[in-house]
Amino acid sequence: MTHARDPVSPPVALTIAGSDAGGGAGVQADLKAMTAHGVFGTAVVTATTAQNTRGIEDVHAVPADHVASQYEAVVEDFDVGAVKTGMLATAPIVETAADLLARLSAPVVVDPVMVAATGDRLLSPAAEDAYEGLIEGATLVTPNADEAAVLFGEPVETPADAEAAGRELVARGAEAALIKGGHLDEGGETVVDTLVVGDAKGSGGAGDAGDELGDCDDPTVVRFENPRVATDATHGSGCALSSAIAARLARGDPLREAVARAVDEMESAIRRGYDVGEGPGAVNPTAFGGDR
Template identity: 75%
Template sequence: MSEYDPVDPPVALTVAGSDSGGGAGVQADLTAMRAHGVFGASVVTATTAQNTRGVEDVNPLPADHVASQYAAVADDFDVAAVKTGMLATAEVVETVTELVADFDAPLVVDPVMVAATGDRLLSPAAEDAYEDLVAAATLVTPNADEAAVLTGDPVETPADAEAAGRELVALGADAALVKGGHLSEGAVGEDVVVDTLVGAEGDSESGGPTVDRFETPRIDTDATHGSGCALSSAIAARLARGESVRGAVDVAVEEMTEAVRRGYDVGEGPGAVNPTVLGEE
């Protein structure tokens, strides 16, 4: 009989929707987390019928069942970081906000509000409910469209992204990463993506939150499905391992270029990013 030789990784939790096409949501989250050496647990907030061509149906789960899933995980695991993704309804957003209120570890909020097509995914009530969850976040990671929804101001340039990040920190988030993939290419150069991190290391010499910009090559592809999920999950995983917000963001943003470049060419529509390359040395 062989000797039992287990590993004891940190545990990270994703609270998000399920993607039947496998490219985003909980499926991408767990892949990214395990690529970074953490054990991923999950709370499913909604099931979707989708593939590489689009979303055909969304079925939000009852908020009390979401709470039951969270309680089951929290009762058994020493959760070192939580990441939220698609929360689907105002009731679920409010429930998750209550659940994490006493969570004494990093919380990464990926406010999934706007589809790649630009379509709004949440009702106005659900969007409004995000304010308290953002205020509880260690890091909030909106794309430009989502940052515009959260702040009420257009986000089209890196300067706009910085302003939005400052406003999100003023709302209570410890830090905000405004992702630059949706910024106007003319504002940043067609070959460059600029992600803006505000507030990661406390106050700057000027007295306001610190600001860091990360420039990475833009990959010539539409196959970016799951990029936001994988990025926020990679950051949460690295925070679960004890890294700083800035350090976790720096590595995860750099890795995302390779995850897009080596994406999955599957299905008849644009493919998905490849979270398995995250965490590679």
């Protein structure tokens, strides 16, 4: 006896990021977070990395023209509802991503992977500079404090600094900026994430960010506070968070709601993290999407 096929048609999201051999971050974490939200994840791999829970041993960047070929293969076949970018590795890849995404009407979440957990810079100055073009077309930029400092050009150590950095990123063209607070006041019991939303009028694709908060020349600032989890096992947290937001945008959630729900679920993803490998461990992307 045969069974009739009973397919589902989920929203589609795309990650443009590096591969983590250890599975805790990068494309692997992105796809897990998207699946947890009931979203079909597609992927453009920008680099392969030899890494695990203890750190990165080697990185091999993919040629920029192959990044473009992967992207075209996806968008020619799938109705992509949202995109997130992660590790872009080189200036040509950053520039290629910016050029390709400028032609896409779907929301774009830019996670600027620039600084390692050790504090080491991961990109050349040319690659850091190339992010300006990507930021201009972003629906949301999601740097941590260290990455915000690189983009802002000033130290980001307090929520007030985070707000200033977010305002600057919005002034440079991003519709919104989420400055993640995990590295702020690391001894405190509360994590404060700062969302700055600018005037999204006429933005297309993600204009509901401005519609929900009210179109305005002066950015709107929203702070999210959550208990800090006492652990160093935060590998993949930035990847999972930006992917969760992108997945929610692909599902049609307004920007502020997508950010608020993903930030709230981040605490659970860390608290219920994976205790694998000999390093601190990794976050659990499947803890996202609890409302679907």
